[in-house]
Amino acid sequence: MKKIVNWLCAAVMVVLSAATPAAAQKDWPGFGRYAEKNAALAPGSVKVVLIGDSITELWASTHYEFFTSRGYLGRGISGQVSTQMLARFSQDVIALGPEVVVINAGTNDIAENQGTYNQERTLEAIVAMVRLAQANGIKPVLSSVLPASGFRWRPEIKDAQEKITALNARIREFAEANKLLYVDYYSALLSPDRTGLDTRYSKDGVHPVIDGYLLMEPLVTEAVDKALSSRKYGKLKVPRR
Numbered sequence: 724m725k726k727i728v729n730w731l732c733a734a735v736m737v738v739l740s741a742a743t744p745a746a747a748q749k750d751w752p753g754f755g756r757y758a759e760k761n762a763a764l765a766p767g768s769v770k771v772v773l774i775g776d777s778i779t780e781l782w783a784s785t786h787y788e789f790f791t792s793r794g795y796l797g798r799g800i801s802g803q804v805s806t807q808m809l810a811r812f813s814q815d816v817i818a819l820g821p822e823v824v825v826i827n828a829g830t831n832d833i834a835e836n837q838g839t840y841n842q843e844r845t846l847e848a849i850v851a852m853v854r855l856a857q858a859n860g861i862k863p864v865l866s867s868v869l870p871a872s873g874f875r876w877r878p879e880i881k882d883a884q885e886k887i888t889a890l891n892a893r894i895r896e897f898a899e900a901n902k903l904l905y906v907d908y909y910s911a912l913l914s915p916d917r918t919g920l921d922t923r924y925s926k927d928g929v930h931p932v933i934d935g936y937l938l939m940e941p942l943v944t945e946a947v948d949k950a951l952s953s954r955k956y957g958k959l960k961v962p963r964r
Contacts, residue, residue, distance in 0.1 A: 752810035753800040761819060769819045770794035771947055774808055774852075775827035777801035778869060778930055786936050793944065796821070804837045805829060805848035812852050817859045823950045824856050825906070825943060829868040829894075830929065833886045834877045840886065846893050853903070862950040865898045866906035866943070867891045871929045872919030884919060904946040904953075911938045 773779050773790075776799055783790050783797025790797055798815040800807070805828035816824050831837070832845040849865070856863040868887045874880060891909055898905035912935055914921040920928050924935030931939065 771823045773825045775799040825864045827866045834874040867909040
């Protein structure tokens with residue numbers, strides 16, 4: 724089964740790369756970002772992997788001790804969308820053999836970093852990561868997209884909050900339907916006027932500062948601990964369109 728699933732990961736990567744402009748294909752999935760670090764890891768040393776974008780990448784560098792003290796590993800790459808995470812999922816998650824993976828995806832999809840945003844495609848990529856995790860005996864934990872009133876690098880996008888709220892509703896619905904743990908970072912970091920990320924926890928309205936990460940940490944720790952102690956999952960229910 725694992726060979727089939729890993730073959731599927733490779734096939735997904737080929738399909739995604741074929742659909743990407745040639746100029747962006749040098750290392751579109753970001754395989755090189757963690758290749759050496761992954762190779763240096765001792766077998767069985769990784770308990771939990773957090774895969775995501777710059778929010779995850781900055782978390783692992785801003786509060787490194789949080790990760791090392793719990794056996795967590797950050798595998799975030801700045802600017803990535805959900806399909807890029809899916810393409811590198813075999814290398815940066817499955818091959819490391821963790822017990823749990825925490826998936827945080829969607830911010831850069833909505834920011835249109837790799838083209839027009841399509842909620843269904845983003846959700847499909849997240850579901851595919853869940854499928855791959857479960858097929859390899861890894862327990863998936865899903866998490867919400869963080870609030871954001873907009874993106875400084877995409878000022879033309881005026882409805883970020885609406886799209887984030889809608890995507891989070893779909894992710895939560897999928898998690899509940901499949902009895903998966905869901906981490907609600909969104910509610911913890913939402914501004915009092917509910918228009919975006921609370922300015923107490925971010926300088927740019929998208930990425931948390933240390934105080935924001937300190938709010939997120941007990942939430943993800945609780946979910947991971949529950950996942951580690953939970954029984955195996957059942958048959959996956961695909962979300963309705």
